[in-house]
Amino acid sequence: MLPTSNGIRFSISDLSPPLARIVPTLYQDRAGISLYDVQYQPGSDTRQSIPADIQHQVISRLLRFKETCADFSVPSTNIHVLATEATRTAPNSVQFRNEVKTATGWEIRMLSKEDEGRIGALGIASSLSNVQGLVMDLGGGSTQITWLLAKDGSVKTNPKGSISFPYGAAALTRRLEEAKVKGDAGIGELQNEMTARFRGAYEELAVPNELSSLADQNGGYDLYLSGGGFRGWGYLLMSRSKVYPYPIPTINGFKAERSDFQDTVTVLSSVDPKIFRVSERRAAQVPAVAFLINVLTAALPMIKNIHFCQGGVREGFLFDNLTSEIRVQDPLVVATTPYQTASAETISQLLSHALPSSSSNLLPPASFTPQLLRSFANLIYEHSSVPKDARPAAALHTATTGLLASAHGISHTDRALISLMLCARWPGDLPPSEESLLLRLRQIVSMREAWWCRYLGRVAALTGEFYPAGVIRDIPRFEFRAEFVAGNEEKEKKKGVGEVMELTVVIPPKVDARTYVDKEVLKEGMRKVEKVGKKKNWIKASERVDRSERLGGDWGLKVKVVLERGVELEFRSWAYIAI
Template identity: 25%
Template sequence: MRATTNRITGIIDIGSNTVRLSVYQLTVSGAYRVVDQGRWSARLSQRMAADGTLPEEAVNELAEVLRHYVRICAKHGAERVRAVATAAIRQAANREDVIRRLRSAAGVDIEILSGEEEARIGSAAMLNSLRFADGFVVDIGGGSTEITLIRERKVAQAVSFPIGCVNVSARYGLGEAAVEQATLTAIVAETKRLLQEADWIAQHPGLPLIGLGGTVRALAKLRQREIDYPFPHLHGYELPASDVSATLDDLARLPVPQRRKRPGLSKDRGDVIVPGLAILRGVVEHARSSTLVVCGTGLRDGLFYETCRPYPPPQSNDDVLEESIRNLAALYPAAPEGHLQQVRKMAVALFEQLNIVSPLPAGSRRLLDTAARLFRIGAMIDYNDCADHTFYMLLHTHWNGLSHREKILAAGIASYRSASSLKRKLSPYQSMLADGDAETIGKLGALLLLASALDRSESQAISSLHISVKGKHLKLLAESEHPLPVEQMEVGNMAKEFKKIWGMTPDLQTIQEDHSPA
């Protein structure tokens, strides 16, 4: 019998360009992650017949893919499979027949989402995974484009337009050849004409454009490859909106076979990246956005939240980070919760005192607090070299609420052991760091190292800690339930390293609490 600690849910997104599967695991503690994925390039919008129907061959092919996805879900023990269809099937003249045949062949019910539902669900994915309070969410699919206005982390307006990278490619007869500037201009102009139907889009100049879907991800991959970007994720990547036009003009000059050879661009997107970027350029120009942000989550994630975690999206930027830390800690419970909370408490107390003596940059407390809750996560791989594993995991696992640069800082703080090891870890990421970042990481990392030493026995024996600076000495007077020989030894072991960073030597003295009857 399957353990009841995990609930498995499969989500299938039958898009106009691609059919995707995500299999999610939700534990009894509320932790969640993706455990399997599938992707099939469908090009349903491209395969529509002249009368607007989806041909039998395409339906049979789609049915086989759905059967395969349902089998994958069954192998994982999925309790539920939720399948949705978007623009291509929504717009098909024979959509009811298509849905009936797919249900019969694959044994799964299929919901047809309206454009407004697509926009709402995609926006929910963004709100659960990025910390932006205001902006436009744009999702360029194969057969439609959804645009949502977010104000104060709530959906203010949403609209769907029947224009996507696949149906635009078909309508303008884009084949294997390079695309002329006149054609690009026409696609951009058509996009702007459609956007005028929603007058609110042009009324908020300067808001960031937060992009979902394959077109924006493909653009970001190309740009990261071109600049040798060292961070291993797309989600949260920011680039100037001017990069859209520059990349579009560059790729349009190339015939499709040459585009497919471009490093960083997947081969199956070589023919649709140009019309997708032309639509995106129209949105950027009409909305007058200056920044484009990549959102790595999308419709499937929004459906998961709606299906399995039906809570309101995080209400503030800090809530996004808080939920992500909670999820990581629940997925990788590498240390007793009491120890983590004690180290966090000690680290914050040290910070508040020493920040008066030597002020640290804005946002430092949040980074230290984050690192204090995750500094033992690497022990899930191996307790030996825990710090190196922690650094790797915090840079390569998917978590939200910090920028790419801030994640590097948090990972450096959480894994800090010495200035020399920090320099080695940060070396590949120097291009992303600002002046003074290494010094900030070192100071906060040393504070966390000292806080960890103060609960080395993991007994939470220190009930209160009195901190004072006397010349070149950091006086720590701890009230405790019992003597602290292990903590005193650990503080002594790291004192030299602490002095290198802070210019003062920590000295731990204890006062044992009196529990004798009055």
């Protein structure tokens, strides 16, 4: 539980293996009680104590949550009540905390400014598989900034903790209203104050050479944002995305470019309380958040990409209690593990063999990692029980509103890739109602990524024909080999076809009951893979919202699928399930 400046959040999470890495939430609730706002009376600049009636409301919600914990059989030793800025600095903080303890038996754990920033940074580390850049958490009363290097299970941050400023969304709204009374001079004074403090903070952070060198290589720092005020800004950016309506509802993993992030004039002109996930209260704070963003982009060194994160103090507190062995796990792999078949690891390796490894510049993008392939292999049988005409549509929703909707730590790019591959894994007509979603998910990734998703999906469909149960027994039925070859047919030369992606399906020289493959089924599966290479099935430039991609023309590769009867299949290093 978190009594914070923006409301009181209640949640129950299950950190038992194997899903601990994605901080699975069993229950969550929120009380819309702003402990920061109630400490300021209308027309008064003096901070007041938390009123008695508000204390009673808080205690009432805590007692309700205590019963909920009992319903979920949560041990009392696993219940933690954390408090941040609004409670820590309240004039009657001690009295308020004593009232809570008397009524509930729970001790409120106060987080210092440094701990609040450190744990908030860990919440951001939990939000994505790799976090390398500057991080900020925007609460109601304060905002914190630090740097973070979180990869391969290791989390490094400023040993002095985060630097905190009294520029939370609610606090800055008040400051901005006060400044406006003085006109342009007052606003300029506030802007100069904040700019100087942020610049000083950046120097004080002492960003390590590893991170600054990475920023130099990439053309700027990545900035990771958490907190309600920033998330509200993220939802506003989503509502204005070139991909409209934006197909992924969760804010965690959403990425924006600097130019869009700092275009505060355009965003402010489109603020509407009806925008998804932007409440009236949050909309009222947007001008203050825009003011903060203008100061940030002017004060901090070059920022290239901005990542929005759901993880905050709650997620950071839980992530802090995980071992390094759990932290290093890829969240997408962890989230898909419950759906894997007995031979998922071997099938993942099989799929990787269907990707060429030569030095051609047409290779699959770096986003097609072993972890992504393993996650895909974990899921390719999950929709087998769905009626045939609904499989592509059900698979398309997997990572947006389906199986993985609640998984924490997955980027929007990975969500789009896994959904596109799974949709292509089930060849068939997509209902007209889902065509728009398919197109919008393709817009989130590059044309090249979208084409390779379709190709891998068809390869997975062929694999499913060989292994309908997802189980590879002691003798394999086939293997893949992929490479680029020169287009040598006269027809290809006339069309200007250069390199051709050739997929070889190698089957055993001898066939017995365990390695039997129906030739007609095999031919049909091979034909469907080859169809991906037809120009009419390439990713269309005319459908792209990115003008630079449209100028490059359609994207795809000619595909040939050939059959070869091998001498011996090279599966010696693979793991098999003997049944």
